[in-house]
Amino acid sequence: MAKLRQSDVNKAKPRDTKYKLWDEGGLYLLVQPSGVKSYYLLYKDPNGKKREIKIADGGSSLQEARGLAQMWKGTAARGSDPQKKFKPGPNDRPKIEVVKDPTVRDVRNAYKAYLMPDDDSIIPPLKNGSKTIGQIDAMRLFTGFFDKHFSQIDYSVIQQYVTFAKSARRNREITINGRLRHFCVMWNWGIKNKLISDRYQPPENYKLQEKDSTKRVRYLTPEERERLYRALDEREKERGIDYLKTAVIVSNYTGIRQNALLAYDIG
Structure with a gap:
């Protein structure tokens, strides 16, 4: 049996008598002479008896109806009837309990x-x-x-x-x-x-x-700062005094980040 398309549902027009447009898996669209559309599901209850249940109004999409049909069929497959009728009392109308x-x-x-x-x-x-x-x-x-x-x-x-x-x-x-x-x-x-x-x-x-x-260390720790200053002192002893140490100290105390400080190049 060919599957319905959403376009088939949209184009379904009322006739003199109600009619059904079948989808797969027992799902069908019922079109009333008044133009009202509803989705129904044909299934077997735990006793093997064929039953049907209205699962959605025509305003629902075909895909939504298919999803609901899968849910109800899953309920029936596990031995529970999707619609369980209560035994009415003398003053009660029959009721349907939906799982x-x-x-x-x-x-x-x-x-x-x-x-x-x-x-x-x-x-x-x-x-x-x-x-x-x-x-x-x-x-x-x-x-x-x-x-x-x-x-x-x-x-x-x-x-x-x-x-x-x-x-x-x-x-x-x-x-x-x-x-x-x-x-x-x-x-x-x-x-x-x-x-x-x-x-x-x-x-x-x-x-x-x-x-x-992914914590990042953005600034030098006190220990790292002390090692850096010692290295700068050693550098001055070897090369003489220049502006690198001064620039590093000023930058360090004005909030420069670790990666920028370590990449410092005074030229």
Whole structure:
């Protein structure tokens, strides 16, 4: 079955009766006679029964719908029905509970589809989308992290990842901070798009104190200054008095930097 294009979705016009435009993997666009468009997913529940669920309105892009479809199918594949019906009471109307505690992998797949549309999409990829996903994917080396549900991720889990990244991977603080920042941005995106329940919020104050591993010595230490003056004294004994020592002393006490001082040439 040929894949839909975003242009097919945009050009779909209403007819006398509703109709479907099929994509791959059970995803289809339903077009109503009124012109309203919606994305639906056909899937099998844990008992093997075919079911369908509305996953997005027509205002969502095709790539966003594909990302959501991947998430819902992942939920079904793990034995959970994406839509679990409650047994109604005598005064209740039937309700549908939507699973909002996906795994990190599920949301990552949806987020990637949002950031990096396929080549056949008319929607351009977002700037630095590949870099963002790469930063998040680097966290999969922390065993089991991508299989965790967001309800299981708290400050202690973040600390475990930090310990792993610093000891096993020898990552610097600035690298770890960057990955955690991208991860929390994805988390908030999932909440905003109703993939994750807002009861599960990303941890705060996760940022590590960054250490400057490239410290530069800009000025002479007292010991270095003393050695330099002794060398200048020896030079004057050999060559006679000139203005080099005076120039060095004045420069040193007026804030000249180490590299400039050591490259001094009086001519």
